[in-house]
Amino acid sequence: MTRQFTVKVPATSANIGPGFDVVGLSLSLHLTLKVTVPPASEQAYLEPAITYSGEGADEVPLDAYKNLTTRVALYVLRCNGIRSFPSGLTLHAHNEIPFGRGLGSSGAAVIAGVILGNELGQLNLSKERLLDFALMVERHPDNVTAALIGGFVGSYLRELDEADTAAASVPLSEVLPEYPPDAGEDWGLNPPPPPSGIGHYVRFGWSEPIKAIAIIPRFELSTAKAREVLPSLYTRKDLVFNLQRLAVLTTALAQDPPDPDLIYEAMKDRVHQPYRKTLIPGLPEVTSCITPNTHPGLLGICLSGAGPTILALATSNFEKIAEDATNIFQTQGVEVDWKVLTIAGGSLVE
Numbered sequence: 001m002t003r004q005f006t007v008k009v010p011a012t013s014a015n016i017g018p019g020f021d022v023v024g025l026s027l028s029l030h031l032t033l034k035v036t037v038p039p040a041s042e043q044a045y046l047e048p049a050i051t052y053s054g055e056g057a058d059e060v061p062l063d064a065y066k067n068l069t070t071r072v073a074l075y076v077l078r079c080n081g082i083r084s085f086p087s088g089l090t091l092h093a094h095n096e097i098p099f100g101r102g103l104g105s106s107g108a109a110v111i112a113g114v115i116l117g118n119e120l121g122q123l124n125l126s127k128e129r130l131l132d133f134a135l136m137v138e139r140h141p142d143n144v145t146a147a148l149i150g151g152f153v154g155s156y157l158r159e160l161d162e163a164d165t166a167a168a169s170v171p172l173s174e175v176l177p178e179y180p181p182d183a184g185e186d187w188g189l190n191p192p193p194p195p196s197g198i199g200h201y202v203r204f205g206w207s208e209p210i211k212a213i214a215i216i217p218r219f220e221l222s223t224a225k226a227r228e229v230l231p232s233l234y235t236r237k238d239l240v241f242n243l244q245r246l247a248v249l250t251t252a253l254a255q256d257p258p259d260p261d262l263i264y265e266a267m268k269d270r271v272h273q274p275y276r277k278t279l280i281p282g283l284p285e286v287t288s289c290i291t292p293n294t295h296p297g298l299l300g301i302c303l304s305g306a307g308p309t310i311l312a313l314a315t316s317n318f319e320k321i322a323e324d325a326t327n328i329f330q331t332q333g334v335e336v337d338w339k340v341l342t343i344a345g346g347s348l349v350e
């Protein structure tokens, strides 16, 4: 019998100021996969056929062995003893999440991939196990955990023992090798399965009236590049600055009504934003000029993920906040688009 299913994964905004590599928020833009698996047949093997629309359509590879989502799905399948995609698989991806803007497009693609692998192989993996696979590819937990679970989520990576550290340190090129092998070559060994229980998470409360305004510059900044500018050591003063704010923020965003005085200060950061401003013209100007005093309804403002998008959390005045941020960016020569987003649920299979 032909099987059909849909996988829907939300965008995410990671960090929310002080929670670098720790917190993420799922947002109402989605990557959706429509998948058809024909019945098994004796006919010759048919490679997957991929079509794609929406954000990234002009650059995303349609070869299943090069596309991030299908490569991750194949990784999950092969770790579970299934060596190839089902014959004749067809997949249409529709993507609303812009690439390289700090809205978790790669995290969504990875989560879509682990869910796809789980469904294709009918593996029945738990959410925790899906997360293990995702963390072997996207090695910081904030985006992938929020994309999988949904809502405002905090996560940490367990300290691994020596054997698990070795298993989790497999280079990405081995986790997602360039498939398939050249004609006549063997597929080689299946990749080693990830250690169990790498990532742990908790879902925080979220105050209903808070919406997220994403102010999205029209240029891409890869997360890898935005991580290269970060130092490897921080002063105690800067770490304490962030820890104090993060502790307050995780509860303050659940209070009703939310308190702008508490939240605005709690969304400040000294671990990543100060270093990333060199890559994002207008970042310090936008975050310092738009405040709850100048823009009633605003709660706080920060870089979304690794940027360049800026995320403003607010309960009203969305358009004015977005237009003023747009004008400030324009004075720095940066054109932007903006969207008012709601907090999304987690990933779904229908």
Ligand SMILES: Nc1ncnc2c1ncn2[C@@H]1O[C@H](COP(=O)(O)OP(=O)(O)O)[C@@H](O)[C@H]1O
Residues within 6 Å of the ligand: 031, 056, 060, 061, 067, 068, 069, 093, 095, 098, 099, 100, 101, 102, 103, 104, 105, 106, 107, 109, 221, 222, 223, 224, 305, 306
């Ligand atoms: N839906 C997708 N399908 C395939 N590859 C994707 C998809 N979404 C993102 N990617 C890959 O991830 C890259 C962006 O990842 P990254 O630099 O981490 O930015 P971000 O996750 O903030 O958008 C894209 O350039 C593309 O290579």
Ligand SMILES: N[C@@H](CCOP(=O)(O)O)C(=O)O
Residues within 6 Å of the ligand: 012, 013, 014, 015, 020, 021, 022, 101, 102, 103, 104, 105, 106, 107, 140, 142, 143, 223, 226, 227, 272, 304, 305, 306, 307
């Ligand atoms: N904590 C990471 C988050 C990256 O998120 P992305 O959406 O920009 O991929 C970081 O700040 O580097």
